[in-house]
Amino acid sequence: MARKTDKDKGKAEKGRAKGKGGAADRLRLREVLRVPPGGGRIDLRRSDPRAIPAGPTGKAAGVAATAAMAERLASLQERLYASATAGDRRRVLLVLQGMDTSGKGGTVKHVIGLFNPSGCRVRAFKAPTPEELEHPFLWRVANALPRPGEIGIFDRSHYEDVLIARVRELVPRSTLGRRYGQINRFEQDLADDGVTLVKVFLHIGYEEQRERLLERLDDPDKHWKFSPADIEERAVWPAYQEAYEKALERCSTEAAPWYLVPADRKWYRNWAVSRLLLEHLEALDPQYPKGEFDVEECRTRLLST
């Protein structure tokens, strides 16, 4: 115990040395929300979508804490982008998955909206096109990856190919079974190539989804987000939960872990995803590259123009 205390103190001091300090900065949300790699059984029914596992405990504090991250997020993003101009291949890929209405789009709007759009590559994956279906399932995602220095955002992803594909039996069981391993190898390759994967499952409850669908029905300006098929999907809710459990169990790896974000509270979802991105970007600690030129000489030349 004594050793642990020393180590914690060391971490805290390092935090202060960087001028960050405070309880919030000692929090490691990624450890709290990470689905442990190793294939242990996941039971989503035991995971409360209204939970607040760590961080701000109320809406006002949560909204303020998210806003307070904006400057650091944008600054880290700029460093990452700048670093790539000098050959750094690192980049971030945020994968958003979750049931209809779980807030994938809201997360992009509120969290990715904090970044500079220049460095963001957002891609929403819908039902595959005929061309996409002619290729292996990973083809379309491989074509939408962030470039070095960018933050890529997948609103749905290759996981649909083990989610809806499983629930609706779109492929033979044996094909499906192989996909988990294919995904893990694909993501390992990405990680080896400098991609930091942040895979987020936005976990909402059955009741909350009903409320959100009703809200869409009640507001004509939201009808475009609604489809009667959304109701039919609710009939197979348990099958989807099971498909998500399998994906979390089999594809939460050391190289690319899943994070389980309780998402019934929108403010908490926004705070948690922002915080996860912040922690990952801080771990990358990207640096502005040094200029490969003589500053004084350039200044003199410039002043003579």
Added chain:
Amino acid sequence: MARKTDKDKGKAEKGRAKGKGGAADRLRLREVLRVPPGGGRIDLRRSDPRAIPAGPTGKAAGVAATAAMAERLASLQERLYASATAGDRRRVLLVLQGMDTSGKGGTVKHVIGLFNPSGCRVRAFKAPTPEELEHPFLWRVANALPRPGEIGIFDRSHYEDVLIARVRELVPRSTLGRRYGQINRFEQDLADDGVTLVKVFLHIGYEEQRERLLERLDDPDKHWKFSPADIEERAVWPAYQEAYEKALERCSTEAAPWYLVPADRKWYRNWAVSRLLLEHLEALDPQYPKGEFDVEECRTRLLST
């Protein structure tokens, strides 16, 4: 004169009816900044990059006016995006051109940052890759166009092929001469297909560019944005100005006019580009599509789940 007054009054009343009213809403910046189609001679030396041709006259008011547009911009963007889900093919393409340091990147950050990233497709064009050089010059831009409902942003564009290509004589003069017509036909096709082109030339002065380059030199965190080649480009400043004049003269068309934005003042640049986008989006007047389903029936079914 009496008729004109009546017409103006009519416009003002329409503005008020939509709850917008006020002098700012009667302003049509697009008419003020538009480079008149028809090929008339443009002399950039007679165009003051510090000018404030219309709108707020000071920085504080300008920043506030830009922020005040955010909600309307985001709301119009959402309608455009929603409308596309029902088959509307309309979309917007903001083309940003200007000398180094003219603020293309800053415009993306501050203006496009007001929109939902989901509906934005930002693409920065650098020196063509070997693959791009194997294709006609319009190929790479044709591959980066916004999809229906999106706002596309080109940070540099196909105009580089009549700008740097002209100044640096990268292609034979006859090839260059053909490109203006090719660009006009290309843009006419885009307009016919539902693309609203907003082509913005960010006009900065020679002195202002020096100041901005010096700022980059003075701040090690900005060295990544600087290259000694930027100084060499200044030596051919007049040739670039002439190339821009030609592009504005020959490619400001009814279908896709150029807008000349004085850009020495960053707050004015941000306000003007925001305002231009607002006016174009308001002219499009996109509408949320009606749901193709029975709301009451869906509500009943949903409540039974």
